[in-house]
Amino acid sequence: xxxxxRSSAGARRTAAIAAPTGDRLPSAPRERKPALAAxxxxxxxxxxxxxxxxxxxxxxxxxxxxxTQRVPQGQPVPDSAIRSVMVAADSDVKxxxxxxxxxxxxxxxxxxxxxxxxxVGSMLTKEKGLARGKSVVGLSLKSGQYxxxxxxxxxxxxxxxxNRQASSGGDSGGSGDSGDDQGGxxxxxxxxxxxxxxxxxxxxxxxxxxxxxxxxxxDLPVSVVVDKGDVAELTxxxxxxxxxxVLDSASGN
Numbered sequence: 001x002x003x004x005x006r007s008s009a010g011a012r013r014t015a016a017i018a019a020p021t022g023d024r025l026p027s028a029p030r031e032r033k034p035a036l037a038a039x040x041x042x043x044x045x046x047x048x049x050x051x052x053x054x055x056x057x058x059x060x061x062x063x064x065x066x067x068t069q070r071v072p073q074g075q076p077v078p079d080s081a082i083r084s085v086m087v088a089a090d091s092d093v094k095x096x097x098x099x100x101x102x103x104x105x106x107x108x109x110x111x112x113x114x115x116x117x118x119x120v121g122s123m124l125t126k127e128k129g130l131a132r133g134k135s136v137v138g139l140s141l142k143s144g145q146y147x148x149x150x151x152x153x154x155x156x157x158x159x160x161x162x163n164r165q166a167s168s169g170g171d172s173g174g175s176g177d178s179g180d181d182q183g184g185x186x187x188x189x190x191x192x193x194x195x196x197x198x199x200x201x202x203x204x205x206x207x208x209x210x211x212x213x214x215x216x217x218x219d220l221p222v223s224v225v226v227d228k229g230d231v232a233e234l235t236x237x238x239x240x241x242x243x244x245x246v247l248d249s250a251s252g253n
Contacts, residue, residue, distance in 0.1 A: 060089045063098040064118055070152055071113040072205045073225075074131070077104045077124075087118060094121040112153045112203075135231045136205060139238050139245075141220045147247040152207050155248040156224065158199040158234055162242035198237055199230040201248065 066085040071077050084098045096104070096119040107124035117123070145161070147154075208221040222245070226234060237243045 061086045062089045064095040065098055065101050067113055067117045069115050071109045073112050074108055076108050133228055134225050135228050136223050136225055137234050139222045139243055145244040152204055154204045156202050156245045157248055158202055159196045159244050160198050160237050160242050161244045198234045199226040202226045
């Protein structure tokens with residue numbers, strides 16, 4: 001009897017396990033897809049590799065030469081005007097490396113270089129002096145004969161000022177001539193001749209600034225780069241103090 005009861009109980013449990021519960025159907029066993037799993041792993045590895053390369057490139061830096069002061073066009077780069085900076089390495093940019101600074105003595109600036117510039121090869125040239133057809137003229141300007149904020153690298157025009165027109169008209173009044181000179185010094189051009197332009201598109205090369213001052217007072221020594229065809233008339237006017245500079249455009253420093 002006990003054996004039959006045990007057999008009946010076992011059969012009931014088996015039937016209870018096999019019978020579906022409620023409306024749910026038995027689920028099919030999951031199909032494994034090893035190809036998709038391998039692809040997912042490969043994508044993860046590629047992403048990690050790419051991130052590693054970016055980090056390594058960001059940390060790849062070189063020591064280059066930067067300027068600490070302006071260097072006019074055609075001038076050598078002095079040792080006192082350079083410092084070392086770290087920049088991101090770039091095969092497309094030919095930086096002048098810090099270990100190459102000794103070679104700067106063989107080159108000159110191909111254009112006006114401003115403070116903070118990181119030197120690259122195209123900024124330097126072995127050609128000495130000015131560009132063909134250019135000359136440097138020195139001027140000594142009084143207050144009123146130059147813009148208050150004149151800077152090296154600015155583009156200017158040079159005008160004749162003074163009493164040429166008055167003297168050519170036969171005016172012999174000494175006091176009147178003196179007044180015309182004062183007006184010319186102020187840059188008003190009241191006595192300027194009709195062909196007053198002496199040099200157009202000149203570039204300010206150097207300015208002798210006063211130590212410790214932000215502005216200028218008294219005579220201001222200025223050198224300008226002009227076309228050779230303008231040199232004779234400009235120097236003649238400069239010797240008589242009849243030159244006034246007008247600012248055309250700033251250097252953008």
